[in-house]
Amino acid sequence: MKTRNLILTAAAAFCLAAPAKAQEAKKNVSDTVTFTVSMHCENCKKKVENTMQFEKGVKDLNVSLADKTVTIVYDSRKTTSAALKESLEKLNYTVEEKARK
């Protein structure tokens, strides 16, 4: 009985702790970066979207043609803002990191 209680307590503690830990881990690895990119047309927007969404570590993406910005939410364990900037530059755009949060 004692063993059973111990297991149940351990299981409960794990269940409670796990999401908190996961949340903490998630919080730590997600980062957001905004680049100013020299895009000029709808085709550029599609090109950036189609390329960047499949880059390693990219979790979310917003491309604004009106603002000429690319905002990327990424997993900092898998990539860096410098690597993302380089990927954008490979598409023959002038890229400048605008703001970070």
Next chain:
Amino acid sequence: MRYLLSAALLFISISAFPQNVRSRVLGDDGAPAAFANVAVLNPDSSLVAGTSADADGFFIIAVPNRKFTLAVSCVGYAKFSAECDGRLPENIVLKKQDIDLKEVDVTAHTQGQYLSRIDVRQMESINRTGLTKLACCSLSESFENSGTTGTTYSDAITGTRQIQMLGLSGIYVQTLAENIPVFRGLNYLFGWNYTPAAWLKSIQISKGAASVTSGYESVTGQINTVFASPAEGRQFYADVYTDEYLMTDANFVVKQRVGGKWRTALFGHTTQSLMPESATQRHDRNGDGFADMPKVRNINLQNRWIYLGDNGLQSRFAVSAATEKCDAGQMEMDGMQHELYKTQIENVDFQISNKTGFPFGQKDGQSVGLINSLSYHKTDAEFGRKSLYATELYYYGNLIFNSHIGNENHKYAAGVSYIFDGLTNRFADRLPKNLTPETDFDKKEHSAGAFAEYSNYSVDNLIISAGLRADYNSRYHWLLTPRFNVKYSPTDILTIRASAGRGYRSANPLSENLGLFSTSRKFHTDQLQLLDIEAAWNYGANLILTVPTQRDNIVLNIDFYRTDFQSRTICDIERDRHAVFFYNLGGKSHAYAAQADLSATLFKGLTFYSAFRYNIQHISYTQNAENHTVESPLVNRFKSLVNVSYATNMRKWIFDATVQLNGKCRLPNMDGYAKTERYSNTYTILFAQITKRFKFVEIYVGAENLTDYRQKNPIIAPDAPFGDDFDASIVYAPVVGRKIYAGARFNFGKYMD
């Protein structure tokens, strides 16, 4: 070749020619908004042109001579957007605003179809997202998710799909490929197969009175297809599709820039039925001895060229060729002694077209456009002992001058057109009871016309457009086509439209009723050469309510249209179950169509679209000078559909499900115009598809007709196909049941510009 080139050079379009205009962006404090981003957008939000202001806020941008949206943004200022009409304000004033980077709008889930709030006509657009919601091998299959158009089947043997709009057959819709008339006359039934959805960028479906600039043929509306642009997307596209019946489909698109001014795209398509003959159980699930779907071999090629000159001249050439063979009918079984009923259709189609436009004179926004198109279609078809050998040569030439009176609040388009339509039909029926020898029904029409259309934008939020054309047709003489459209948007959330207009159509009853060849009915063709041109008035109104939400808009559309025929070709299959009569409408014929649809993004990634439409059409049959008005057979009284689409972050996984509820339709009487009315069942069809996107490829699996609904006994008297009662034309539901399919789409190579 030299002649071809010469002819090609003669060919020439109507485009809204961009004009460079200068303006300035200022902050509300009067200081220039340096380096502001300026974009000119189409009604569908696609970009026309983009630029940046200089340090003093000045910029020059090319704007089209029509309505467009101007979007301006600058760090530190609120975004600015305004509807403009061929011009820009002298100064654009932006409001100061603090930057809040928390408000990042993540990649929006794209709706597959949307309703225009800018165009004077009611218009639904289906974009690439909509075109990939289902397998959509051919254009006719692209409308399963559309509330506006529906599809029906011509007969139970070939399973050829036909479209319907406003409760009337697709023959009353004018179909255009980049504003050039296509899929008409002899090509009406099969043309839909020659434009694979994979080749297209978008489809625009407009209801009600169309512009007079494209001719007199539109009665219920227009469908315009736009092909993938050689200046957009990756250089290479390829896809492959197959289903559980091994109906296999493949497409490719290759784009290339040639020098500084030319761009080209080559499109290819093939459909092949790969199911071995031995797998008879898979071919005939209902056990009537007839294959449930035809064996198809189809190859289409198309080459499109765009020339963009320095002086604003723009020219687009297209050449296409298609060949199709379709085998259907009874399957060979062991021990069969009698002659088999076989259907064989061979089609050859060839088209060449050009659209050219250029700025004309000193006036801003003034231009001339010329369209030339030549097409040839040949159909050799045998249905048991009935046959039709037909050809059509069609030329369309249209010259348009676009300008304005005083200022751009008073625009007009005027021009002239010429059409030649030469049709040959050789019909025969060798059934002993019918014995119609080979008989020719040929038709030649020359049509020359002039038109003018005036659009008034002088009152805010109101557009009034009125057009008139007069054509002289060598067969039907003078045809007068007035059309009128109005759009009023009293507030941002409400758009109201009304339209009225007349349309004409020269019927080709044999090829347009090819489904009736799959019967033992005797064709009474004595009236064929005496048929009038079909003429109808169409009136309608629609209302769009757009309620902005945090994520997207909730869009509610309600519309109502009525079509009144003044003259119509009646195809009477109800007087006698063993006969078909063609004659001019003696009494009245009209159709009503009402529709309501709602679209919304429920939460990030989840979109919802629902449509309900009610149709009813009446026609009058005439016998011995007595008219019998009945509800048109085989037109569903209502149809509703619900599409739910969920896409994960960045659309890497997409889940689509569509449920269609098809209402009952009246079945044709088999024993004269007796009032014993029979109706079909109401049935449900379920579509579902899952798509996984990778960088260069997307893979999808899906199912059509998941609940496996099939029409019971779609063929009457299948055991005696050469007997008196054989009839495979009364089809209101799928003959083929559940169909599981899978496919892959590849996009690779450099990005085009």
